[in-house]
Amino acid sequence: MNKQILLILSAFLLAVSAHAQEALFRAQNIISPEIHEDNSVTFRLFAPNAKSVQVTGDFLPTVKMDTPMGQMDGPGKAELTKDENGVWSLKTHTLGPELYNYSFIIDGFNTTDPSNPFLIRDVASATNIFIIGGGHADLFKTNDIAHGSVTRRWYDSPGLGMDRRITIYTPPGYEKSTETYPVLYLLHGAGGDEEAWINLGRTAQIMDNLIAQGKAKPMIVVMPNGNVIQDGAPGEGSKNFYKPQFMIPKTMDGTYEGAFSDIIKFVESNYRVKADKANRAIAGLSMGGYHTLHISRYHPNTFDYMGLFSAAIMPREDATGKVYSNFDETLKAQMDNGYKLYWIAIGKTDFLYKANQEYLEKLKGMNMPHEYVESEGGHTWRNWRVYLTQFAPRLFQ
Template sequence: MKKQLLFILLFFVGISSSLKAQEALFRAQNIISPEVNEDKTVTFRLFAPNATAVQVTGDFLPTVKMETPRGPMDGPGKAELTKGENGVWEFKSQPLGTELYNYSFIVDGFNTTDPSNPFLIRDVASATNIFIVGGGHADLFMVNDIPHGSVTRRWYDSPGLGMDRRITIYTPPGYETSKESYPVLYLLHGAGGDEEAWINLGRTSQILDNLIAQGKAKPMIVVMPNGNVIQDGAPGEGSKNMYKPQFMIPKTMDGTYEGAFEDVIKFVESNYRVKPDKANRAIAGLSMGGFHTLHISRYYPNTFDYMGLFSAAIMPREDATGKVYSNFEETLKMQMDNGYKLYWIAIGKTDFLYAANKEYRDKLDAMKMPYEYVESEGGHIWRNWRVYLTQFTPRLFQ
């Protein structure tokens, strides 16, 4: 009898615990976080009844100085959440400007994403949540009710690298049903990125869709290759399958990628309806991709009429010994003498590469090589690079 009573007691305790667990689960699922309010403040919530401290960190908060392998850099600040009686922690921001922001939570010292927000981005090996505050330039980062282009992942043969490689390609609205030929922008990622970086972190397809719909940019194809020559595809998407992405990968800035870049152009011009001439080719990139842009456009000096260097990683490198980097000034002058329509340089005032870019502009000035220069607030961040793309693409193919 005692065993039966004990069994019944444990049975009802189990049911009670299960119901409480389900209630907690459903309460957590019903939480809205982040909530962008009408006054542009944003409310963050996290159900963590057993936590002793919860913080939110993200680029919507004032920056703080952080020590990194690349030296002191601006990093995201932190804010404390307040715990409610229902076990839900909450923080309300100040009114925020129009922008795409990223954030994560810190629970008792452990950094984690927001379980109530399914929208995340991966930057190298870090995954963070995102949200958009509209009403300005960030409307270009949103999906609006307009005609949309297509984004495909293709594989191309690269004889120069001895492998098939994965590439991301945006085609403008109407490409599939038209017979028109289009100009091409080759858009290059930075260190730690891959063929997914510009489409996911850079919001390339949303930006192009919106600018084309507004008549501010010409319909164009955007080609986003993988600049890591030892990879055939992004981590989890290539033959090495799933492994942790790294910031710097061997051979990314030794001339191998630039020397084999013709393989990308040949694939695009053999498989897409493009205008295969200098006047209809542009190349741009951020950080390492800006370094690649500088050298690809110089190494093939009569190939591109439009160049964009976004926070370009212009710095001396011990491994920059390949043929691509020889005769630097002579080939740069040849590029200038051949003529082009736009050489566009942009960087943030607090970017750790600011001095290197200033030195490069001094070299161009001494050569009397024409360029346009844009200086923005902030440092080496995607917030700047997305904006640079919105500024650069309307200048192309006009």
């Protein structure tokens, strides 16, 4: 073998070796996030040509952000440092039990973690997630217990003139039993859809765990789409793929509330349910709390349990529909009809806190029975998941 061939072969082997070493640090070979025994977390990203890498997520202290709804709490940012192999990393302090979301910012560009395939979509933003177990966060896990079923169905809505997609959770054993069940109607917020509570809210995991622990009655949970111009979530309806928006037309003008009986009729015609007031509950977050307030008032003697999670109680120029007329009279009629639980919860730094306090004063002035829960934090899924874990055990007892 002559000297020239040896030189070519040596160069080839060096190139293969360098490529192999680089591959060791590519995304698919990097563990991120890595959860340590003390519940600290290390984030890693292979980006040898990047000038800066940050991580942003709800495990960091909040900062004030300007949004279409005004100033709200948002996730902070933290800097990662780069090693000699081009891998950026950050190790956090010990984190408390929670389901966290995060994303990376590379030279100002926000993106997901290529080493973590677990994502959630909130309106049009996709972020990675991870769980630190213990306490209430164990309710967010898929544990080795009996599981319910989640189906996406289509129902006819004469009130909206279309077939619409809906997500329904049935409790463990539903398919094999002849039992009838109570129903919780669980409503999403602005920008959400029939996928929000099941994905972001971890509804199936929460209900499975609460039922297995004997803390909640087996129940059916119905999660509709509150955007009346959609037949299904973006990517799931007849409009197929398009960018989701935070607020779309007619979401809070009374149309949804007025047509809500279509959903109840579908559920009670297609599922084994206890079709009476004592076995119906309705709850929702933000816009869904607004819908809950008005649906339960507009459809008298329909629900015995109401849950308003960070409810968007505020005056709206487009709130001109029949649903919103005679508010005080219909609210008093709801009180006089009687119910078992009117439950309101909100975080201390929620931008809707003041509006909720004003509504609470109204209820007190009417002597309308209610329960109030005040938590830390703001207008976030971290609160709404917890509210569900607190509200569901109170139902149908």
